[in-house]
Amino acid sequence: MDERTARDAATIRARGALAALALCLLLAMACAAFALTAPGDAAALLWVGAALAVIGALAALVVQRANRRLAGDPRDGAAVAGMGLLAVAVLMAWAVGVLVVLAVTREVVYTLAALAFVVLVLPPLVMGWVTAKGPHPS
Amino acid sequence: MTPEEILEKLHAKWEEVERKATALLEAFNNTLQKIARFSGWVAEKAAAFWNNTVVPAWQKAVDWMSEHWNVFGAPWLCFGAAGDWRSGVGQPTSERAGLATKGQLDVDTTWKGTAATRYNDRLGEQERALGAVSEQFAETIAASLTKVGAGIITWWLGIIVGIGILVICLVTATGEAISVFGLPAVPPTVYAGWASFVGGLIIGTGALTTLCLLAKSDLAGARTKLAKFPGGSWPAFGS
Numbered sequence: 523m524d525e526r527t528a529r530d531a532a533t534i535r536a537r538g539a540l541a542a543l544a545l546c547l548l549l550a551m552a553c554a555a556f557a558l559t560a561p562g563d564a565a566a567l568l569w570v571g572a573a574l575a576v577i578g579a580l581a582a583l584v585v586q587r588a589n590r591r592l593a594g595d596p597r598d599g600a601a602v603a604g605m606g607l608l609a610v611a612v613l614m615a616w617a618v619g620v621l622v623v624l625a626v627t628r629e630v631v632y633t634l635a636a637l638a639f640v641v642l643v644l645p646p647l648v649m650g651w652v653t654a655k656g657p658h659p660s
Numbered sequence: 661m662t663p664e665e666i667l668e669k670l671h672a673k674w675e676e677v678e679r680k681a682t683a684l685l686e687a688f689n690n691t692l693q694k695i696a697r698f699s700g701w702v703a704e705k706a707a708a709f710w711n712n713t714v715v716p717a718w719q720k721a722v723d724w725m726s727e728h729w730n731v732f733g734a735p736w737l738c739f740g741a742a743g744d745w746r747s748g749v750g751q752p753t754s755e756r757a758g759l760a761t762k763g764q765l766d767v768d769t770t771w772k773g774t775a776a777t778r779y780n781d782r783l784g785e786q787e788r789a790l791g792a793v794s795e796q797f798a799e800t801i802a803a804s805l806t807k808v809g810a811g812i813i814t815w816w817l818g819i820i821v822g823i824g825i826l827v828i829c830l831v832t833a834t835g836e837a838i839s840v841f842g843l844p845a846v847p848p849t850v851y852a853g854w855a856s857f858v859g860g861l862i863i864g865t866g867a868l869t870t871l872c873l874l875a876k877s878d879l880a881g882a883r884t885k886l887a888k889f890p891g892g893s894w895p896a897f898g899s
Contacts, residue, residue: 530835531835534831534832534835535832537831537832537835538828538829538831538832541824541827541828541831542824542825542828545820545821545824545825545828548820548824549817549820549821552816552817552820553813553817556735556736556813559736559739560735560739560806560809560810561739561742561743561746561802561806562806563806564739564806564807564809564810567810568810568813571817630874631807631870631871631874631875632807632810634867634870634871634874635810635811635814635867635870635871637867638814638817638818638863638864638866638867639814639817640863641817641818641821641822641859641860641863641864642817642821644821644825644856644859644860645821645824645825645828648825648828648829648852648853648856649828651852652829652832652848652849652852655848655849
């Protein structure tokens with residue numbers, strides 16, 4: 523893979539990551555809007571969802587910055603390697619979110635719903651995977 | 661932003677997905693034409709991937725969405741109804757349960773005899789039955805409605821994320837497809853988009869189904885535990 527193509531691809535991925543950031547912020551707003559009207563335990567679940575979506579937005583920002591770096595220097599290995607760490611951090615945040623819902627609601631049903639909230643951190647995870655996949659200069 | 665506006669935005673996003681998919685198809689075809697000039701077999705392979713994998717998956721998704729588009733559900737109505745059950749049924753009956761106890765009326769202490777004893781014995785049953793309307797029925801129904809509402813929201817989130825990532829990946833893949841050297845990156849990006857779309861649907865649908873089944877089980881449980889309603893009906897006052 524030549525450097526110019528890798529630079530162009532990184533620029534496109536940076537835009538994609540920015541869109542992922544916007545998507546996560548939209549999800550955070552949707553969760554917060556519903557949390558304001560939801561009763562009791564459902565409100566706790568949705569506030570955790572809003573927090574996870576904000577974390578997803580921050581992770582998408584990290585992916586965007588990594589791609590900006592790759593657009594400047596396509597051989598920047600640290601930017602690619604950082605995607606693995608980012609994925610672990612995001613998944614840890616999700617796991618903590620599930621435990622918080624369990625601790626606050628003490629209900630299996632809401633804990634299961636919190637497990638499904640992995641979708642809220644999916645945008646940065648997918649963009650991180652696409653970034654790690656490349657194309658990178660050989 | 662109201663839930664109706666969110667739904668409207670989702671409709672618009674889906675239309676955008678359809679437009680982006682068409683743009684990707686055009687970009688892919690244009691690049692294939694360029695490749696075909698000097699390497700026909702690469703173009704053949706890419707066309708086979710497109711026709712055998714991407715297009716059928718796309719068609720399936722479009723069919724599924726058009727079938728389920730108008731049955732989204734309204735979580736705000738579930739939450740509103742849950743509140744109504746608590747404030748309109750549970751709370752008033754709970755407050756009145758305390759009135760069905762001995763000592764509320766002068767007749768409770770002045771009235772003596774066999775009939776008075778029978779009456780006083782039955783007062784406790786009335787109090788328990790009134791209390792159960794709130795605890796056993798109103799609260800269970802409200803909690804079940806809340807669970808279904810939360811399930812619908814989780815399903816929406818899955819759909820929004822699925823569509824959102826698909827749009828992002830299709831746009832990214834379209835950008836990659838305009839260059840011959842970038843073409844190898846197109847399949848993984850498209851796969852990631854489709855996998856996220858399918859994953860979002862499965863996770864959202866799974867969560868909604870689980871929450872609805874658990875809510876149904878709670879309601880069925882409330883109907884079968886009738887200890888405070890002798891014989892499954894409201895306790896009689898006199899017999």
